[in-house]
Amino acid sequence: MSQGVEERKQSAQIPLLTGLRGLAASIVLFSHTAIVGMLPRVFGHGFGQVGVMIFFVLSGFLMSYLYIRREPNKKNVSSYIRARIGRVVPLYLIVVLISVVVSNFVYGQFRYSLPLDQIGQILQAILFIQAPWELWTIPVEVQFYAVFVIAWLLYPKVGKASLFIVGAIASLPAVVYLGVYQEKPSILPTYAFAFFLGAITAVFLPQIKSRLGGRCPSLLGAVFLVLLFLNLPALRDGMHLSISPGSVYISTWLDPATWFIVYGLFICCLMETSTLAMFDSKPFIFLGNISYGLYLLHFPILELTARYIGTSPVGLLVGVAGSIVLAWMSYRYFEVPVMKIIRGRRPSRIIDTDEPAT
Template sequence: MSGRHIPALDGLRGFAALIVMLSHFPDVGLPSWVNHRLGDYGVMLFFVLSGFLMGHLYLGQKPDVAALLRYGVARAGRILPLYLAVSLLSFFLFSYADPAFIYRIDGQQLLRLLSFTSAQPIFWSIGPEFQFYFLFPLIWMAFHSSRPNRPVVLLALTTAICLSYAISSWTPGFSVFAKLHIFIAGIGTALLMKAAPLRPPLAMLVLGGALAFLAAILLSPTWAEPFLFPSTRGDPKHIGYYGDLAKVLLCACVIHSATIDHRLNDWLWGNGAMRRLGAWSFSLYLLHMPAFYLAGYLPMPPAPRAVASLLLAVGIAALSHRFIEGPANHYLRRLLARLFDRQPKVILLPDLSRAEVRR
């Protein structure tokens, strides 16, 4: 089952991008359609899904040099081109063209963005994920360590993960060690899916529970708000969300539920529109705020402008995916083939537009 493409996950990452966008409406003067903290769940879903895909796509392979090269280029190619383009363009726009630009990136902030240590809204979550990409090969190699040493290696790895969670509330929010437990929940979900595939009636229970949770965070019933949406006053790192293992496990349950072969998943997440949003999710995540900023110049009432903002964000993301993300991935695949093997068929990368998630 390792490496098998799961179409519903494409749509689920599109859903994660959508709820992040909706949660940011009040930040640009648009009407509030959902709870303002819903975006934290979108980011958690992205983190869990990233961990899941790392486990699903790679742990079944031996971490030899060729596999590690494929992995490294796939990670870099998926994040760096668009991230660097948006960071640099935002710096020049804010510094030299429009001091009111939505991304207030000055020279100091640019340096932090380039070192993946920025606490800027939107950009902060890229740091933990990119840093996790450097840690994952250690996890990968631990799972493939020699049989006599494997128990000791896995015990040491588990201890390190537990210590990371224990200190997570004191760790900067942009650090992978503040969010490592969320990625690990995703890896654990991938391992669980392979070791014990869900069968009826348990599969239906998990699917129903996951959908009920998603409905609850969307509708935000008053009786559930104390648990689902605790106040972040006095909690600048939102530990009440990212540090709450119950919330993390619920997000992992959502990811697991999307792997169930059921027509409800096909209808909700596997349809063409949601999968397309999933393919554009990284562009949606990074570019929706500039799109909302541009839509602010439209002379229309707030409600129509909210719809126009969403449509503009989707259009810009589609163009970004077509002209930045796609070509960059294609170029890096060819570069790896030319530099390390001279045989492209040996070093083909996973189709990341279909197989992976980004915020």
Template structure:
């Protein structure tokens, strides 16, 4: 897949939104009523980063498999590469979260874990936190990866079945799942997750990938109109401060899709700051590691003798550079080496089967 700077820029924006969203809850403690309302609003609006991530994911996955012939080899390659890309850092972050909860519980708000809960978390099975009952894994952020991995598995199954028009099959499957969820209203955490409206956000990305691959581009006036409509939809609607948002994919999915289309479907690629693109490269690390930096920064700042009104300023001044710096280090020193090693192992493991299947196909 040709690298698109617009995709990396969106990844950076999405990761930064999520980071600020969580930081808002951290600095909210002990603030005045008016300030608390502001931080709650920042937290609610910052969650929109996840919706952008899901649209981006749908687009990127379709781009990855474009031009590939459906079949067992393509399915195996696809899911294996996704595992290599996602699992190593997530497992390290999850185990680190468990260790921190046991050794330094002050760094975690929710530190109670059980072995079955940890194993379900590591293998992307949606489950409830034994302590709070919330539908989240050990590393709370991992709830989005449960959706991502489910999306990858469905793509692999579609490829395995040899369906040529993968994008149509995916849209049919995900729309059917959401419809079933609305009709049946399942109580199971697993079924509730796999039929939630948020999975439709992947399909927006799938559609845009198909449009771009078909040569669809829009001019600057249309781009600006799409961006304006998307930002307005984001700001004028949103998650309730309290309670579950079952229609998230139908309310925040379209604004995320409009913003995505405005950025990615233009006739020309914009010139983005190098730092923003670097953050986009490291967005997965930033997403998974920023909570560790956030809690450490919060504990340190809370022990400094200063006017409480200054604490949020000092907190953000330390937290943002530290979290971004750690994510870039993690990307360069952990993500990239593990991806290279994993793909090298995959090539050695899958090359012979791929050659054999190719030879058999040529002889028919």
């Protein structure tokens, strides 16, 4: 059996995950439409971070689920690297380079402003060290891909402990930095715990399924989904229920209640809870497939739409539809062909079942 076929068969065992990624992309899109004024601002302040939390947990889970038990030999590691590069790097670099050109020579108010007099920032973005604006998640994701290889290489020797050890070491610099400087750089250590939460879940999935009897109560999936949309960071800030009002990072990424909801929804998807069956529907799968391009491309479109068409329902429709259409075109005519070239084989039509987008 070819590795590509094997990956698709493994991924198909958990059919709701692509749709869950579609939900995560929708949350980010939904949040940013509020930020540009197309929806009430209560939906914008930090809610997009919840979508990114889902993306990161999914990414950690799928890397571990698909690769950790394979022998980390030269062939498998090479295949892993090609798959990760093919999925993430080309579109991101194109967006960065286009942003440099547009923001310096065409439209100075472009969302992804990368001025030439800040060449260090541009180089950091190109080298996947750290990136501004919504681009910040991609270097973090790539850094996780690199660190995951270390856990993978250790796995045959120390087993599941490799993920705990590497995850703890990867997170430690952020704990020290946040404690000493009260700042959180947008690099892997700041968010490593989210990735490794997903990765550790993958290796303990049989035990989780055994404890839960292979399923979650049907109602529970619906409860977590409703709570996800009720637990708005801005709403909690306004009601003085946030653990750190005014700090989006602390009130989302470090908030136990938010993680309980996000992780609970994720587990219900793994258990294929019937009330979440919508995530296996064509609309959510479609959004999940185009989620990477949708994430990278939507905000500039929303901002331009708000500025030149307005924030009325017409502007909302144009901005959202334009974002989805451009993301689909990117997926269909750029991402899939480039992946085929880099991987050296034809990828699945639903290529990002095993390729988490951020």
